[in-house]
Amino acid sequence: MYNNPVSIKPESLLQRLCCFVFLQALLVVFIPVTTAAAKQLSIATAGAVGDGITLNTAAIQKAIDALAANGGGTLVIPKGEFVSGAFFLKPGVNLSLDKGAVLKGSTNIDDYPELETRIEGHFEVWIPALVNASNVNHLRITGKGTIAGGGKPFWDEFWKARAVNRNVTNLAVKRPRNIFIEDSKDVQVSGISLRESGFWNLHLFRCTGVLVKNVDIRTPLRSPSTDGIDVDSCQNVAIRGCYISVDDDNIGLKGNKGTSAMDDKTIPPVEHIRISNCTFGLGNSALTLGSENTRVSDVVIENCRLTGTNKNCVLKLKLRPDTEQHYENITARNITVQNPNAQLVSIQGWTQFFDLQGQPAPGQWVTNVTLANITGPLHDFGRVDGPAKSTVSNLAFKNINIKLKNSAVMIRNVQNLKFTNVKINGVAYTGDPGTAAK
Numbered sequence: 001m002y003n004n005p006v007s008i009k010p011e012s013l014l015q016r017l018c019c020f021v022f023l024q025a026l027l028v029v030f031i032p033v034t035t036a037a038a039k040q041l042s043i044a045t046a047g048a049v050g051d052g053i054t055l056n057t058a059a060i061q062k063a064i065d066a067l068a069a070n071g072g073g074t075l076v077i078p079k080g081e082f083v084s085g086a087f088f089l090k091p092g093v094n095l096s097l098d099k100g101a102v103l104k105g106s107t108n109i110d111d112y113p114e115l116e117t118r119i120e121g122h123f124e125v126w127i128p129a130l131v132n133a134s135n136v137n138h139l140r141i142t143g144k145g146t147i148a149g150g151g152k153p154f155w156d157e158f159w160k161a162r163a164v165n166r167n168v169t170n171l172a173v174k175r176p177r178n179i180f181i182e183d184s185k186d187v188q189v190s191g192i193s194l195r196e197s198g199f200w201n202l203h204l205f206r207c208t209g210v211l212v213k214n215v216d217i218r219t220p221l222r223s224p225s226t227d228g229i230d231v232d233s234c235q236n237v238a239i240r241g242c243y244i245s246v247d248d249d250n251i252g253l254k255g256n257k258g259t260s261a262m263d264d265k266t267i268p269p270v271e272h273i274r275i276s277n278c279t280f281g282l283g284n285s286a287l288t289l290g291s292e293n294t295r296v297s298d299v300v301i302e303n304c305r306l307t308g309t310n311k312n313c314v315l316k317l318k319l320r321p322d323t324e325q326h327y328e329n330i331t332a333r334n335i336t337v338q339n340p341n342a343q344l345v346s347i348q349g350w351t352q353f354f355d356l357q358g359q360p361a362p363g364q365w366v367t368n369v370t371l372a373n374i375t376g377p378l379h380d381f382g383r384v385d386g387p388a389k390s391t392v393s394n395l396a397f398k399n400i401n402i403k404l405k406n407s408a409v410m411i412r413n414v415q416n417l418k419f420t421n422v423k424i425n426g427v428a429y430t431g432d433p434g435t436a437a438k
C-alpha cells in the first residue's frame with residue numbers, strides 16, 4: 001500500500017518538529033495503542049490524602065475525569081483510608097482497590113448532592129450512592145480493598161425518627177448506598193469488601209450481563225435497609241462465592257411497585273439470575289423477591305449455606321397487595337442451613353407501606369417454585385399463604401431433611417402442592433396443610 005513512502009528532509013528546527021509530529025501521527029494510525037484498561041491512575045497522584053480525615057471527593061472525581069478524557073483506564077485506590085462523598089465513574093473508567101485500601105463514605109449528607117435516582121421501585125429526587133456508575137458498559141470494580149460507607153450516623157438518625165413515628169418510611173431519612181450501577185452491560189464486581197453502608201450495599205439497576213464474584217458484604221444488626229445485593233430490573237446476573245451478612249435481605253430481586261407498575265415499559269423484568277456457592281450470615285432472607293417487583297422468572301440459588309443466628313430465611317416471596325406480580329420458575333436447591341433460628345420458606349402478603357391509591361387491588365401469580373436438597377437445623381418451616389387475589393401453584397419440596405424447633409407446617413391457598421422425600425425431625429412428611437410433624 002505504501003510503495004512510495006514519504007521522504008522528509010528536515011532543514012530547520014521547525015521542520016524537525018513538524019517531522020516528529022507527522023511520524024507520531026503515523027504511529028497513532030498504524031500501530032496498536034495500549035488498551036484503556038492498562039492505564040492506571042492512583043487517586044493519591046491526583047491529590048487525594050488517605051489520612052481518614054481529608055475529604056477527597058474533588059480529587060477522586062478529577063482523576064476519573066482525567067482518565068475518561070484520555071481514553072479510559074483504571075482508577076486505583078491505594079492503601080490508606082480515603083474519605084469521600086458521592087463520585088461518578090464514567091465510560092471506560094474502572095475502579096480498583098488495593099489491599100489495605102479503604103474508601104470511606106463521608107458522614108456529612110451534604111457530600112451527597114441530591115439528584116433524581118432509582119430507589120425502592122421508582123424514581124425520585126434522593127441522594128446518590130458513594131460510588132455511582134451510569135451507562136458504563138464493561139465496567140470492572142475489583143481488588144482486595146474495602147468500600148465502607150459512613151453508616152452509623154445515618155442508621156442512628158433513622159432509628160430516632162422511627163422512635164418518634166413508627167410509620168416513618170425507609171426513605172424518610174436519606175442514607176447513602178455504597179454502590180449504584182445503572183443501565184450498563186458486561187459488569188463485574190469482584191474481590192472487594194463492602195461495609196457500613198447507610199442503605200443498600202450494591203444496587204444494580206437495568207443492567208445485563210453482570211458477574212458479582214467473591215465479594216464480602218457485612219453490616220451489623222440494627223443497620224436498617226442494608227440489603228447486600230439488590231438486582232433491580234436486570235437480566236443475566238451471576239452472583240458467585242460471596243459472603244453476605246446484613247440486617248435486611250441478603251439478595252433482593254426488585255422492580256417496580258404500585259397499581260400502574262406493570263404499565264411502565266421502560267422497566268424490564270428480572271430474568272436469568274444465578275446465585276451459587278454463597279454463604280449468608282445475618283439477614284432477613286438469603287433470597288427475596290420484592291418487596292417491590294412485577295415480573296421475575298428463571299432464578300436459581302444453589303450450593304449455598306445459611307450460617308447466621310438471626311431469623312433468616314432460605315427463600316422469601318413478598319406479595320404486594322398494590323402491585324401486579326408474576327413470579328415463575330424459581331428454584332432453591334442444594335442449601336445447607338446451620339442456623340437454628342432460620343425459616344425454610346415464606347410466600348405471603350407484604351403490606352409495609354403499600355398504597356392502592358383508590359384503585360382496585362391487582363392480583364399476584366406465583367408458579368413453578370421448587371425447594372430441593374435442603375438440610376440442617378432451623379427454627380420453623382415458615383409460611384405459605386397467598387393473599388386473597390393471588391394464585392400460588394406448582395410448589396414443590398424435594399429431598400429435604402430438616403430439624404425444626406417448631407415443627408408446624410402452615411401452607412394454604414396453593415394449587416398443585418407436592419412433597420417428595422421430605423423429612424421433618426426425622427419423620428416423613430407427606431404434605432397435609434396445617435398439620436404438625438411428630
